[in-house]
Amino acid sequence: MQRGFPRAEFEGRMRRVQAMMAENDLAAILVTTHPDVYYFTGFLTRFWESPSRPWFVILPQSGEPVAVIPGIGEALMRSTWVQDIRTWAAPDLRDDGVSLLAETLREVAKGGRVGIPDGHESALRMPIADFERLKTMPDMPEIVSDAEIVRRARITKSEAEIAKIQVACDIAGRAFDRVHEIAQIGTSLETVFRHFQMLCLEEGADWVPYLAGGFGPEGYADVISPATTDPLQNGDCLMLDTGLVFDGYFCDYDRNFSLGKPPQLVADAHERLIEATAAGFEAAKPGARACDLYHAMDRVLTGGAGRNDNGRLGHGLGINLTEWPSFIAMDETVLEPGMVLTLEPGIETRNGNMLVHEEDIVITETGARYLSTPQRSEIRQI
Secondary structure: OOOOOOHHHHHHHHHHHHHHHHHOOOOEEEEOOHHHHHHHHOOOOHHHHOOOOOOEEEEEOOOOOEEEEEHHHHHHHHOOOOOEEEEEOOOOOOOOOHHHHHHHHHHHHOOOOEEEOOOOOOOOOOOHHHHHHHHOOOOOOOEEEOOOHHHHHHHOOOHHHHHHHHHHHHHHHHHHOOHHHOOOOOOEHHHHHHHHHHHHHHOOOOEEEEEEEEEEOOOEOOOOOOOOOOEOOOOOEEEEEEEEEEOOEEOOEEEEEEOOOOOHHHHHHHHHHHHHHHHHHHHOOOOOEHHHHHHHHHHHHHOOOOOOOOOOOEEEOOOOOOEEEEOOOOOOOEOOOOOEEEEOOEEEOOOOOEEEOOEEEEEOOOOEEEOOOOOOOOOEEO
16 A cells, blocks of 8 residues: 555645634644644654654644644655745754744734644643743734644544555454464463564554553453563463554554353353444444444443443544544544444453453444454454
């Protein structure tokens, strides 16, 4: 698959955002995080792992984005569609781009209001002290909420974005099919984690930022702990949950494995999870709400009691491992074609343990389509 996106993809994103900016009386939007900067510019780098430098991109109500970035990123930014690139020598302990950003905002906004993403799941990637200083600089435009414009723009994916997520899902699927090569009785979970990441890379992942899992004879106590040196034993249930990246886009789904014949408790719980996933998939249609999918899965899991200590039964997916919406009882986000989502039911087994299953889907005009190859009712055996 071709890397990156054509210029027309970015121009379309800007047009959608600019129309919403006009409706909300915003002269510009300022974005500062990797997902938002990548979405609007195509600037893709692992250098975001370093917190030493802030990065700014201004989206004007008309025209193309303006990048205000550290000089170390100029060459890469010039390889994108962005032409107006303004740099400073960073890190600068006295003025780390703040004056240059203020000058650019005055020029671009022309006295109008500047929005920043400030809702649920948003973040401001610059020192708070610098942001406070920015707001009080002379003749600065008023900085206000972006009215969820950036989130609304990113929540539905183009066909080109969906294709990249599909590739990521396919890579993970091939890695899951090879777990028998790396996980046997006596192998430590730490070794399984390390070797599974190798499998993902061998199958085509750019990197594997997220890998979680657990194991035990009756499931696992949680799904976020680091791997331990404890060895797998006969009868254990092993779960691996990966968020690998292809060209800036995540997949996010898991698979459960039984070391030998599964205990009936585990086999039954796994079958119930697949049934709940199918119920969520059936409910996933344009016009349905996120809470409708939650209730469809919960009816299978708890009979509608709504007991779920993990908080939700799925979420959005894209440049971030988890995006809006959340499948919870209170989220009334309406599903639209192009939304990429995970279905992630979980079920208690016994003694504080559980099983979790996850699939990736996309909403279409007529319903939903699996991006991950759906798992059969029977748990995989090693």
